[in-house]
Amino acid sequence: MAYSPDETTSLSARSRIRTAIEAALTKAGIEGGTDMVHLERPANPENGDISCNVALVAAKKLRRNPRELAGMIRDALELEKDFVDGVEVAGPGFLNFTFSREYLSSQVATINTLGSSYGASDIGKDRKVQVEYVSANPTGPLVIVAARAAAVGSSLVNILRKTGHEVEAEYYLNDAGSQVRKLGLSLMARFRQRLGEDVEFPEDGYPGDYLVDIAAEIPEETGREWLGSGDESAREAFGSLALEKIIVWIREDLEKFGVHFDTFFNESTLHREGGEVAEALEFYKNKGVVYEKEGASWFRSTDFGDEKDRVLVRSDGTPTYFLADAAYHLNKFRRGYDHVIDIFGPDHHGHISRLKAASVVFGANEDWLDVMTVQWVRLIEDGQQVKMSKRGGVFETLASLVEDVGSDASKFFFLMRKTNAHLDFNLTLARKSTDENPVYYVQYAHARICSVIAFAADEGVKFPEDLDCVDKLVEPEEIGLIRHLVVFPQLIEGAAEACEPHRLTTYAQELAASFHRFYHICRIVSNDTRLSQARLLLAEATRIVLAETLNLLGISAPERM
């Protein structure tokens, strides 16, 4: 075998091809710079494993014939023979590289050697990144959009870690401000109703039943004591109790969903004496981006592309949500992240430009802060939209969804679509544990492999010490499957760079399909020991990649179903 497993990931294959093309450009005297070189995987396998359009790009720049340039580059290329089978000039001037069968089969050995670290890279080396997501207001249980954000955010965190980033997952808890006030008033009303008093529920309060439940748990004596302590003090007491209870729910629900945060950041800490709220305001004033109008302090965010200026401090002296948020990002900035990714709900996309403006003022680069928006989810049951109304207190929660369809199916469905597009969540389909459900299709492939490996062991076929038997893998279904496996590292990099975890669900389905095809045509355990061992290694390599893909999505890879 020409390649030892350690140095033959498909990434290094790509980088070697890249290097060779760059050298060939120089050798052939083609100018235009090496940043013209982009490698991609052709959609059609007939066009090889890796394709490069550099001749087309150069042709435009140099006003020359692309196919002619492609020919020149090909002639100047120096690549090891056993690595790629050949280089073809195709179509309008693509250079198509096809991996040799030896190279492909050697990758099966590589994957077996690397195990779950296959696909890992260091493109995020020395990059400290924060991902802030969910961050739903603690005024009630987490709802469906928050569940989607949780699925997306946690998967993104996994992917970034896989690519070598140092990542911190954070939840911003808005435990201060007017909503907590409303929450306190709402709970207070519920408690008084429980005592039989005929009180009107606050018009802008939180009407959900959960506050009735919390009110029911308050010892009557305690509650009466609070009510007797004066309006303001009572509101605070009820408010902080509600907050405390709800935050516990939120944390429990997220845990049950299998979503973990490194940090829960309390907004209230920003408002403390000497906190970032006061500091940020001072900072902005010194920068000259604040002005006074009608008794309030305004941030000149229009200078930074926002559509209008924003209030920082109201005329009654209280800071706005925006000032707190700006202060929060000042805090993040000081923590030294190279990159901060905020995942916002659909109702917050208006904040993006002003928050970016706020960040730039305290010295962040334009691209320091990235804001992704997670769009709405519609729940569809039997073809009908499930009606939800937070205001009316009727809504599907993350907890009830997990209870209903399970966290694996929920996450998979949330991660099937691009995050900034609306999503129709088919509850009826997600509930099914049949072949119609894509989650089961993928998990089934994993379970099937585990079962075959166990069967093989019973039949006396074990994993070989010497991995050279992989050169027995020559059937089209075998090669097709390997081609899918080899793409994995590049897929992960792409998903990390584009912040698009949904690419993995598509991949998982394709890989599972490719395995099932192979399994159907190629008998794994047979009389031919070496062939059996080779196919066992291929099955195991597939299992490794499937398990890792599911793992990055936050979904379990069951050995039995």
Place this chain on the structure above:
RNA sequence: GCGCCCAUAGCUCAAUUGGAUAGAGCGUCUGGCUACGGACCAGAAGGUUGGGGGUUCGAGUCCUCCUGGGCGUACCA
């Protein structure tokens, strides 16, 4: 009104950041198990990528206008 997002097969979604013949699943139709999990596999039908212009070797992807939906447009969060 203005700003941002979305529109792709009957339905739900992809499409490698501008690439080659736009792909999967579900649904519909046809076929396939005496051996490793049939929760599977093979095949068929299904498209003017919402519409019109433009940019170039090349557009679902970029620019522009239009249509239809969502969100935002607070001294709420």
